[in-house]
Each structure stands twice: as C-alpha cells, then as structure tokens.
Amino acid sequence: METEASLRGLRVLVTRPAAQADALCQMLAARGADVLRLPLQAIAPARQPALLMRALAEARSAEAWIFTSVNAVEQARALDAGVWPRAIAVGAATAAALERLGVTVVAPAASYNSxxxxxxxxxxxxxxRRYALITGEDGRTLIADTLRARGAELTTLAVYRRVDLPYPPAQIAELLAATDVAIVTSGEALAQLARLLPAGDAGLLRRLQLVVPSQRVVEQARQIGVLAAPLMPEQVADASYVRCLEAWHRR
Incomplete structure (x- = not known):
C-alpha cells in the first residue's frame, strides 16, 4: 500500500527520551523511514518525593490540576495513586493520558501550548480560585505568572526533571550528516543538540530540516541559525508528527 511506503528512503532522527520513543519510531519505520535514535534527555523523578507526595495530597481540594505534559501525568501518578480532581491539559496526548486514568479533563481545542x-x-x-500546576523542573513560567496575575491561588509542583545525556561531539556530527530530518520534541532538547555539536560542525544543525512541537521552539531554532523553516504538526502527538512528515516528504 502507498501508506506503507509514504516515508520510504527518508532518514529520520528521533531525539525523544528513550522510554517514550518506541511508538513514534515504530510508526515511522512502518512507513519505510530509516529511523535513527538519539535520546538527548532522560526523564528522572523529582529529588524530594516525600514532600511532593504531601503537596499533591494537599492539592486535591484545588479547583483543577493543570498538567503540562504526559511526563507530568506519569510522574505525578507514581507519587499519588489517589483520586485526582478535574484536570486541565496542555495538549491532546496529555489529555489522553489523564483520560486513561479516569480523570475528567479539559484541553485547548486548537493551540496545544501554554x-x-x-x-x-x-x-x-x-x-x-485555587489551582495546582503539575509540571517539570525549569519549565516555562507563563501559566503560573499569568494565573497569579489574574488573581488565582496557584501551587506549582515540579514532579520530574530532564537530565541531559552526554555524547561525543563526533558522534553527533556523524548522525546529523546521515539525517534528512530530525524530530526534536522540546526546546530543551534542541538547546542540548546545539551544545553537543563541535563548533566547526555547527552548519550541520543550521542546514537540518527540523520538526518541532510549537511556535516557541520554531523561534528558538531561528535564533540558533537554523535555515530551513521548521515543520510543526497540528497536534503534539505521534500520529501528527508522522502526518506532518508525510506531507513534507510528498512535496
């Protein structure tokens, strides 16, 4: 079938954390892509789990919990297996993770971001009104800052952290040279990729076609000198990344 070969011959670099990359890599490979894996970060639990467990329990009386990612859902669940209040999710994948836990959830209809x-x-x-923002360490502060400015009572709970993974610069240069397009699913991962490249090989990243999750990361790519306009899926979901690549590959 045509769909099975829709990405045939395309060399796709997937930089998502290893524990979350399998489904996307399998979808790409099923369509004929040559998939290269380079997990740039790992997701690690927060450093003070006992404090977070107490804070999550205390936050159950909030109007709603606001989740910024699937990682936030999974790490919060590892800390708190109780009944959660109604939730607000940044994106479709985060909403789906909450629904699988039986949580009532609201998400934006179009703009899957803060x-x-x-x-x-x-x-x-x-x-x-009282809310809890369930997120990772060193994330964006836009939601917290804006809700507090609107008069809300907000507790921010960072339930996980991203850990940069080290690679020899020569390995990064070799992978980028063998890549047609790279899926970079966060601004932090893009910054890590830029840091890992040897200075003399920075042009490899500037010439690379990127697929990124949001307009914010598009702007970040431009700031570091990426020449090709980054692609952006309509949703932050595996199937949307694949459809985005299929449309671009056809052109």
Whole structure:
C-alpha cells in the first residue's frame, strides 16, 4: 500500500527520551523511514518525593490540576495513586493520558501550548480560585505568572526533571550528516543538540530540516541559525508528527 511506503528512503532522527520513543519510531519505520535514535534527555523523578507526595495530597481540594505534559501525568501518578480532581491539559496526548486514568479533563481545542491553556474560558475569571500546576523542573513560567496575575491561588509542583545525556561531539556530527530530518520534541532538547555539536560542525544543525512541537521552539531554532523553516504538526502527538512528515516528504 502507498501508506506503507509514504516515508520510504527518508532518514529520520528521533531525539525523544528513550522510554517514550518506541511508538513514534515504530510508526515511522512502518512507513519505510530509516529511523535513527538519539535520546538527548532522560526523564528522572523529582529529588524530594516525600514532600511532593504531601503537596499533591494537599492539592486535591484545588479547583483543577493543570498538567503540562504526559511526563507530568506519569510522574505525578507514581507519587499519588489517589483520586485526582478535574484536570486541565496542555495538549491532546496529555489529555489522553489523564483520560486513561479516569480523570475528567479539559484541553485547548486548537493551540496545544501554554497560551492555549490560558485562553480557556474557565481561566479568564479565576480570581480567588485555587489551582495546582503539575509540571517539570525549569519549565516555562507563563501559566503560573499569568494565573497569579489574574488573581488565582496557584501551587506549582515540579514532579520530574530532564537530565541531559552526554555524547561525543563526533558522534553527533556523524548522525546529523546521515539525517534528512530530525524530530526534536522540546526546546530543551534542541538547546542540548546545539551544545553537543563541535563548533566547526555547527552548519550541520543550521542546514537540518527540523520538526518541532510549537511556535516557541520554531523561534528558538531561528535564533540558533537554523535555515530551513521548521515543520510543526497540528497536534503534539505521534500520529501528527508522522502526518506532518508525510506531507513534507510528498512535496
């Protein structure tokens, strides 16, 4: 079938953490892509789990828990197996992870990012309401800053952290030279990729076609000198990344 060969001959570098990359890599390979793996970061539990367990239990009386990623859902569940309140999810994949746990969830209809969450009708008049932001360490502060400015009572709980993985610069240069397109699923991963490249091989990254999750990471790619306009899927989901690549490969 044509779908089975829709990415035939395309060399795709997947930089997602190893524990989360299998499904995407399998979908790409099923369509004929030559998949290269380079997990740039690992997801690690937070450093003070006992404190977080108590904080999550105390936050169950909140109006809602706001989750910024699937990682936030999974790591929070490892810390708290109780009944969670209603949730707000940044993206479709995060919403699906919450629904699998039986949690009632609301997500943006189109803009799967912090801006989309902040545009939800229920968060426009939130003064005096209590929320918990379930996220990772060193994430964006836009949701927290904006909700507090709107008068909400917000507790931020960083339930996981990203750990940069080291690679020899020569290995990174070799992989990029053998790559047609790279899927980079976070701004932190893109920054790590740029740091790992030897200075003399920076052109490999600038000439690479990227697929990224948001307009924020598109702007980040431009700032580091990437020449080709990065691709962006309509949703942050494996199937959307594949469809995005198929449309680009056809052109």
């Amino acid at each position: 801006e989309g969450v902040l545009a939800l009708p229920e968060l426009q008049q939130c003064a005096g």
